[in-house]
Amino acid sequence: MMKSRPGQEGEKKGFRIPDKLWLLISFLAAMILWYILSIIPATARCFPNVVETLKQIPVMINRGVLWKDIGSSMISVLAGFGLGFVIALPVAILMAWYKPVRNIIEPWIEFIRNIPPLAYVPLVVIAAGVGRKPQIIVITLATFLTMCITIYQGVINIDETLIKAARVLGASDRDIFVRVIAPASLPFILTAIRLGASVALTTLIAAESTGAMAGLGMRIRSLNNNFETKPMLLYIIIIGIIGIIIEKLIKLLERRLTSWQEKREI
Amino acid sequence: MAGEARNLKVRIDHVSKVYETRNGPMEALRDVSLDIYENEFICVVGPSGCGKSTLLNIIAGLQAPTSGKAYCSGHEITGTGTERGVVFQQYALFPWLTVKKNVIFALNMRGIKGEQADKMALEYLCKVDLEKFADHFPKELSGGMKQRVAIARAYAADPQVLLMDEPFGALDAQTRTQLQSELLETWEKDQKTCFFITHDVDEAILLAQKVIIMSARPGRIKEIVPVDIPYPRNQETKLTPEFMQLRNHIWEQVYKEYLEVRK
Numbered sequence: 001m002m003k004s005r006p007g008q009e010g011e012k013k014g015f016r017i018p019d020k021l022w023l024l025i026s027f028l029a030a031m032i033l034w035y036i037l038s039i040i041p042a043t044a045r046c047f048p049n050v051v052e053t054l055k056q057i058p059v060m061i062n063r064g065v066l067w068k069d070i071g072s073s074m075i076s077v078l079a080g081f082g083l084g085f086v087i088a089l090p091v092a093i094l095m096a097w098y099k100p101v102r103n104i105i106e107p108w109i110e111f112i113r114n115i116p117p118l119a120y121v122p123l124v125v126i127a128a129g130v131g132r133k134p135q136i137i138v139i140t141l142a143t144f145l146t147m148c149i150t151i152y153q154g155v156i157n158i159d160e161t162l163i164k165a166a167r168v169l170g171a172s173d174r175d176i177f178v179r180v181i182a183p184a185s186l187p188f189i190l191t192a193i194r195l196g197a198s199v200a201l202t203t204l205i206a207a208e209s210t211g212a213m214a215g216l217g218m219r220i221r222s223l224n225n226n227f228e229t230k231p232m233l234l235y236i237i238i239i240g241i242i243g244i245i246i247e248k249l250i251k252l253l254e255r256r257l258t259s260w261q262e263k264r265e266i
Numbered sequence: 267m268a269g270e271a272r273n274l275k276v277r278i279d280h281v282s283k284v285y286e287t288r289n290g291p292m293e294a295l296r297d298v299s300l301d302i303y304e305n306e307f308i309c310v311v312g313p314s315g316c317g318k319s320t321l322l323n324i325i326a327g328l329q330a331p332t333s334g335k336a337y338c339s340g341h342e343i344t345g346t347g348t349e350r351g352v353v354f355q356q357y358a359l360f361p362w363l364t365v366k367k368n369v370i371f372a373l374n375m376r377g378i379k380g381e382q383a384d385k386m387a388l389e390y391l392c393k394v395d396l397e398k399f400a401d402h403f404p405k406e407l408s409g410g411m412k413q414r415v416a417i418a419r420a421y422a423a424d425p426q427v428l429l430m431d432e433p434f435g436a437l438d439a440q441t442r443t444q445l446q447s448e449l450l451e452t453w454e455k456d457q458k459t460c461f462f463i464t465h466d467v468d469e470a471i472l473l474a475q476k477v478i479i480m481s482a483r484p485g486r487i488k489e490i491v492p493v494d495i496p497y498p499r500n501q502e503t504k505l506t507p508e509f510m511q512l513r514n515h516i517w518e519q520v521y522k523e524y525l526e527v528r529k
Contacts, residue, residue, distance in 0.1 A: 164328055165358035169423050170348040170375035179371070183362040260362045260403045 048230045056234040065219060070238065072214040073204055076132065080139025080207070081200040085193065088144045092151035092192075093181075102152075113145040117206040130211030138207040139200050146199045147192040154188020155181065187258045194250045201243050274340075275427060275459045276302040276325055281334035283320050293484035294320045297334070300478070300487060302427075305457040309470035310478045311520055313527045317485025318463045322429050325461060326352050338427065348376065351425030355432040357412040359404040365415050366391065366400035372422035390418040393452070410441035417449075427459040435465060443501060446472060454497050467516050471509060472499060479519045482526040491516055 017025075031050065038049035060066040095102040117138050128134040158181060166180045208217035216235050223232045283295040294317040302308055310318050323329040324336050327346040336343040338350060359368050369387040373379075378386060391397045394414035404412055413433055420428060434442040446469060453460060453473075464470050470477045474493055481488040495508050503509055 159356075159358075161354055161356050161358040162360060165352070165354060165360075166371075167328070167346045168326055168348075168350065168352040169372045169419070170346070175375070180360065183360070186362070258362075260405065262361060262405045 046229055046233070048233060052230050053233050053237070056231045060231055060234065065214065068214045069216050069219045069235070070242075072212070072218075073208070073216040074242075076135040076139060076207060076212075076215065077197075077200045077204065079132075080136045080203075081143050081196055083136065083140040084143030084196060084200075085147055087140070088147035088151060088192065088196075089189070091144075092148045093155060093185075095148070095152045096155035106152075109145050109149055112141075113149065117142050117203050118209065121206055121209055125210045131213075134210035135207040135212055135215070138210065139203050142203040143196040143200050147196040150192035150195055151185065151188055154191070155185050158184045187254075187261055190250065190254045190258060194247060194254070197246045197250060198243065201239060201246070204239065272306075273304040274301055275304045275306070275338065276300075276461070277337040278302075278321070278325070279335045279337065281321075281324060281331040281336060283317065283324065283329070284332045295324075295331070296484040296486050298485065298487055299334075302459060302461060304426075304459055306476065307453055307460045307462070307474050308476050308478060309462045309464055309474035310480060311464060311467055311470045311516065312480030312485070312488075313482050313520070313523045314465075315483050315527065316480040316523065317483065318480055319431055320485065321480075322352075322431050322461065322463055325427070326350055326429050328352075348423050349426045351420040351423050351428050353413070353416050353420050353428065353430040353433045355435045357404070357409075357416045359412055359415055359419070361404050364401050364403055365396060365407070368404070368415055369419050369422045372419045376423060387422065390422045391415075393421070394418045394448070408441075409437050410445060413437065413445060414448075425458070427461065430460065430462045432463050432465065434469065442466075442469070447500060449473065450497075450499055467513055467520060468504060471495075471512050471516065472501075472503060477512075477516055479516060480523075482523045488523070489519055 034047060035049060037043045037047040038052075057066065091105065095105055121134075121138060124134045124137050128137055162180055162184060163176055166176050171179065204215070205217035205220065208215040209221060212218040216239055220232055220235050223235070278298055278300040281295055281298045282293070285292045285294055298317075298321060310321070312318055320329060324331050325338070325343065327343050327350065330344075338347065343350075359365075360371065363371060366384070366387045369390050370383045373383040373386055388397055388400060391400055394417060396411060396414055396418065399407060399411065399415075404415065407415065417433070434445050437445065450473060460473075462470075462473060467477075471493055477491045477493060478487055479489045479491065480486065491512065493512060495503060495506065495512075
């Protein structure tokens with residue numbers, strides 16, 4: 001639950017603005033800023049006003065691409081993210097458990113992680129051809145790197161006293177793994193999932209520049225060829241909205257699964 | 267001698283421990299020998315870094331000695347064992363389990379499952395007056411309550427020897443006093459062998475039959491002081507002349523070691 005810290009402005013005056021209202025205020029502020037940008041000549045072309053932008057929804061539906069693009073992107077994101085997670089989890093645990101594995105893999109993860117995915121897209125296309133496959137490969141790679149590091153760092157920072165406590169109570173290695181390491185890692189795994197989902201979306205443009213036939217990222221690039229800024233802005237906003245929805249869903253999951261934590265980052 | 271009639275529970279036999287650190291070897295314990303008899307309550311005092319915790323970890327089987335051996339019930343200690351329970355200063359409760367499930371964890375490890383484990387867990391929680399908090403998570407408890415749960419969990423494993431590593435060190439004075447009284451009461455009833463580490467000289471005298479004073483690094487046993495104050499003891503015991511006398515003596519010894527550390 002989000003709470004205002006005691007001693008904040010609102011409380012001093014005996015009046016507290018509810019979080020929902022803040023959300024509305026923030027939304028209105030952005031709308032005003034957007035409107036201002038849409039009437040300043042220098043920025044008007046990239047920021048068509050709200051009404052113009054929203055009018056693009058039926059336009060894009062009529063062109064028969066909106067749903068197809070969203071669907072295609074979601075398939076790539078989910079497949080890439082899912083694969084990335086399935087690989088990251090065991091690799092992270094192996095890295096945390098066995099020092100040689102860690103010493104060999106970690107520097108390379110750190111190395112590749114800092115390379116923008118767009119840079120290695122051509123190589124992926126040469127190796128995997130065009131179509132769905134290279135998109136999934138790019139997203140898998142990017143999400144794997146982020147999630148692997150996050151989970152690994154969480155697992156090596158598990159409070160050792162908990163493992164000792166389990167051991168003196170007679171726990172076997174298997175008990176310790178299943179009943180201590182796994183639940184103690186859960187918060188980090190969920191954080192990794194959240195970061196991974198975000199990376200999957202931010203990698204979308206790169207992933208869909210592999211000669212995709214549809215997709216939000218692919219469409220933005222192709223609209224750019226005709227300087228169609230109105231639908232471009234619409235698509236950009238749609239990516240943002242999808243991101244927020246995914247993040248909220250994962251946070252809901254976090255709240256349900258790890259409410260036992262002493263401190264929780266908001 | 268009176269000691270011979272009793273059963274030897276834990277024997278520490280010329281144990282030394284050297285840690286390899288970046289700045290070279292660090293000698294934590296040097297040639298420590300100690301016999302702990304069944305039902306005995308032993309407290310260890312000494313300055314920080316005198317190897318008290320290392321000694322406890324060796325008895326627990328969490329660390330191996332560099333040389334020498336430790337035995338429990340005649341068997342060499344080579345790892346952890348359920349006959350030796352540990353209570354840690356940092357409570358070490360599993361934060362994702364409720365209070366009751368923390369205790370059930372210990373019971374499960376003994377092979378007790380299901381409804382029976384549930385029932386027994388509540389009994390152990392009753393002993394520390396926390397049955398009302400059975401379904402709370404550790405984060406919802408105060409430090410003193412957390413440590414009571416940890417003690418209940420240690421008891422639930424049904425150990426023969428209870429090893430306690432400054433269990434009340436992180437608690438405020440009142441809570442500490444209360445938990446001391448509770449521990450005394452429990453020990454007077456079930457007479458479990460206790461090996462208790464503390465910084466607090468008063469606490470050591472109040473609880474123990476023998477206070478072991480350890481010297482500054484490398485840790486050695488400097489003196490073993492028998493505490494001949496009869497049980498039952500309580501906080502008022504601290505006001506008796508015998509207590510004062512022991513306190514002065516032990517303080518003086520410990521203080522010398524503190525000065526040694528500061529050099």
